[in-house]
């Protein structure tokens with residue numbers, strides 16, 4: 001019987017990148033208490049491309065911030081790739097976020113005073129990767145998102161679609177386990193949005209990254225392995 005245990009474990013595959021059980025989160029605003037997540041269960045396996053949709057105020061960004069270790073939660077459990085997140089102190093959470101999670105936002109959130117290449121390089125610098133290896137990885141990543149000639153430019157010289165390509169390169173350059181994308185196509189025109197979705201999907205496959213995406217965009221949801229709906233903090 002014991003002989004079979006390792007084989008069974010291998011067949012079960014890696015633990016889910018996101019495993020939430022009964023997550024609740026409230027915001028306190030003065031005397032009022034705003035429930036944002038109400039008992040969310042979620043299991044996202046490694047390599048999945050998952051969308052969360054729902055009306056404005058339904059808790060999408062809150063859910064993404066909890067999964068991205070940006071926000072804490074009040075009750076429930078979160079196991080990220082088998083690590084119990086609630087058991088980590090602030091420093092360990094920050095390290096885990098830096099190493100394992102990339103972020104893509106609606107308004108790109110690039111550092112305006114840094115060049116495109118420096119923006120992409122920044123996560124590698126935080127991780128202490130050696131300069132030579134960093135240069136190579138940044139070059140390759142910029143090439144992959146179609147911006148190899150633009151490394152020296154500042155973000156404000158780029159179009160919205162180009163800025164989002166830089167953000168995608170920055171999110172993936174460290175080969176994270178998880179990419180959190182909050183409305184990544186909301187500021188883009190239709191043709192550009194379609195290109196950005198295809199690029200995210202391709203790079204997700206190439207890097208084996210898991211994507212959790214808040215979106216209203218039907219072009220996005222049709223490309224996803226799973227589409228979940230949040231209503232008033234409850235996930236369906």
Ligand SMILES: Nc1ncnc2c1ncn2[C@@H]1O[C@H](COP(=O)(O)OP(=O)(O)OP(=O)(O)O)[C@@H](O)[C@H]1O
Nearest residue numbers: 027028029034036055056057058059060061062063
């Ligand atoms: N920092 C905050 N302080 C107080 N309340 C907040 C805060 N952030 C969010 N909320 C509230 O929590 C609820 C969920 O908000 P959240 O931003 O997660 O929704 P969302 O689905 O991302 O909405 P949208 O589609 O507009 O981006 C809302 O009622 C919102 O007003």
Ligand SMILES: [Mg+2]
Nearest residue numbers: 060061062214
């Ligand atoms: Mg939001």
